[in-house]
Amino acid sequence: MAEPKIDLKNLKAGGFIKERGKDLFTVRLRVPGGRMSVDRLSKIAAVAQKYGKGYVHLSVRQSIELININFADFDAVVAELGEEQQKVASCGARVRVPTACGGCEYNPNGLVGTQKSALEVDQKLFGTATGHHKFKVGFAGCPFDCPKSATNDVGFQGAVWPKLDSDGCISCGLCAKSCAEGALSMGADNKPVFDAAKCIYCGDCIKVCPTGAWSAEKKGYTVRIGGKWGRRPLVGTLYATFVPEERVVDFIAAVLGWYQEKAEGAGRVRLGDIIIREGWQSLLERLRSEFPEYVVQETIAPQVIQSQLPLPGQQA
Amino acid sequence: MQSIDLRGVTCPTNFVMAKLKLEDIEVGTTVEFLLDDGEPVKNVPRSLKDEGHKLLGLQERDGYYVLTLEKGAE
Ligand code: HEM
Ligand code: HEM
Ligand code: SF4
Ligand code: SF4
Ligand code: SF4
Numbered sequence: 001m002a003e004p005k006i007d008l009k010n011l012k013a014g015g016f017i018k019e020r021g022k023d024l025f026t027v028r029l030r031v032p033g034g035r036m037s038v039d040r041l042s043k044i045a046a047v048a049q050k051y052g053k054g055y056v057h058l059s060v061r062q063s064i065e066l067i068n069i070n071f072a073d074f075d076a077v078v079a080e081l082g083e084e085q086q087k088v089a090s091c092g093a094r095v096r097v098p099t100a101c102g103g104c105e106y107n108p109n110g111l112v113g114t115q116k117s118a119l120e121v122d123q124k125l126f127g128t129a130t131g132h133h134k135f136k137v138g139f140a141g142c143p144f145d146c147p148k149s150a151t152n153d154v155g156f157q158g159a160v161w162p163k164l165d166s167d168g169c170i171s172c173g174l175c176a177k178s179c180a181e182g183a184l185s186m187g188a189d190n191k192p193v194f195d196a197a198k199c200i201y202c203g204d205c206i207k208v209c210p211t212g213a214w215s216a217e218k219k220g221y222t223v224r225i226g227g228k229w230g231r232r233p234l235v236g237t238l239y240a241t242f243v244p245e246e247r248v249v250d251f252i253a254a255v256l257g258w259y260q261e262k263a264e265g266a267g268r269v270r271l272g273d274i275i276i277r278e279g280w281q282s283l284l285e286r287l288r289s290e291f292p293e294y295v296v297q298e299t300i301a302p303q304v305i306q307s308q309l310p311l312p313g314q315q316a
Numbered sequence: 317m318q319s320i321d322l323r324g325v326t327c328p329t330n331f332v333m334a335k336l337k338l339e340d341i342e343v344g345t346t347v348e349f350l351l352d353d354g355e356p357v358k359n360v361p362r363s364l365k366d367e368g369h370k371l372l373g374l375q376e377r378d379g380y381y382v383l384t385l386e387k388g389a390e
Pocket of ligand 3 (some may be wrong): 101102103104107109110111140141142143144145146147
């Protein structure tokens with residue numbers, strides 16, 4: 001039998017992952033933010049039915065993975081998915097498909113347009129070679145942070161800064177009751193007293209206030225950098241607050257630039273480990289030069305989570 | 317004033333019950349809802365505001381809360 005001809009361009013872009021069985025691969029699809037039109041979903045179902053084994057896998061990072069695809073069918077799979085503009089994802093040392101929750105479109109907690117941000121990052125940065133290791137970006141709509149944004153190399157989380165117009169306040173007390181952080185209490189004049197040090201910018205006070213006495217002074221993303229999961233987890237730490245949605249791509253590009261430069265020669269090392277090696281000051285100062293109005297005064301190194309035994313200093 | 321007791325009812329059933337009760341009430345009428353502390357008093361007022369009703373006030377009673385509101389237009 002003649003060897004089937006395969007377009008190697010498809011393979012190099014990544015997204016085809018070797019399975020256990022001979023000739024079989026998983027095909028990881030590009031689903032930024034987990035949003036999928038029903039037309040596209042139907043096409044994927046048809047392709048999976050035709051070339052796969054009767055099921056797909058929903059990955060932890062919101063991809064749909066076609067299982068048990070024979071490598072001889074790669075070109076046909078790519079072509080048929082292309083009929084609904086469905087693309088294959090990437091692997092390796094690249095910017096990966098961004099993840100996102102539903103954000104503010106329909107979730108009552110959402111504060112910012114996470115879906116829009118994920119799409120924009122996917123269009124402008126997806127597949128960018130880092131030169132070192134994978135690079136993951138994620139978006140959460142509000143401080144509940146369901147997508148666990150701080151486990152990404154760069155994690156974004158929606159935030160809103162509340163502003164009070166005392167004259168509009170009818171002293172109902174709902175905002176103070178709603179604030180789960182203890183940042184609001186009712187003062188002697190029966191108006192809310194705001195403690196900025198406790199506020200996490202969730203916007204619950206704005207959402208509950210019956211008169212609109214609370215409003216949004218500014219909105220944007222809280223940004224945490226240096227996270228990852230896997231065998232040696234790190235939780236990313238705070239670098240910037242209220243980064244506007246339209247600066248997200250520039251911000252990620254600046255972090256990527258620093259990473260590409262500082263990880264030179266380090267091999268397959270994730271951003272968080274480079275931050276630990278170089279010191280957070282270096283990255284913070286680089287970002288401050290480009291985003292002075294959003295970058296915080298100081299931060300801390302990515303936080304090591306000991307998930308393996310024996311713990312350091314102990315013998316099993 | 318009509319008083320609707322939602323104590324002992326958890327989220328989101330309390331909100332759905334409030335919504336159903338409000339369907340039988342005329343626009344512009346003031347009603348009160350009795351809500352447990354915790355999730356109910358944090359979630360129900362905001363959700364009712366989202367539905368277009370006018371929140372008027374919240375009072376703490378013995379271990380529970382009384383939310384007053386004016387029914388909004390459909
Ligand atoms: C043939 C090789 C590999 C395959 C097939 C593979 C496959 C995968 C898949 C499918 C996921 C996503 C799981 C999900 O979203 O449900 C994943 C995540 C991950 N992979 Fe791999 N992988 C491979 C090699 C590696 C290597 C060499 C590393 C590290 C040195 C690695 C580190 C990780 C980490 C840390 C995650 C998830 C955590 C994160 O998002 O940071 N993988 N891998
Ligand atoms: C109207 C009320 C709520 C709605 C509609 C809601 C919706 C959701 C949704 C859709 C997710 C999954 C997001 C995803 O995986 O993409 C989620 C996760 C989560 N929610 Fe909520 N939620 C609500 C209230 C709450 C409350 C009151 C809390 C905590 C006090 C909470 C804490 C969380 C946490 C921690 C997660 C992440 C769970 C995990 O790590 O698996 N949520 N929520
Ligand atoms: S992070 Fe906020 S907006 Fe996103 S799903 Fe969770 S609660 Fe909703
Ligand atoms: S934004 Fe959230 S944390 Fe801050 S005062 Fe309002 S309710 Fe409290
Ligand atoms: S919710 Fe609005 S009206 Fe009620 S006390 Fe707070 S600021 Fe005043």
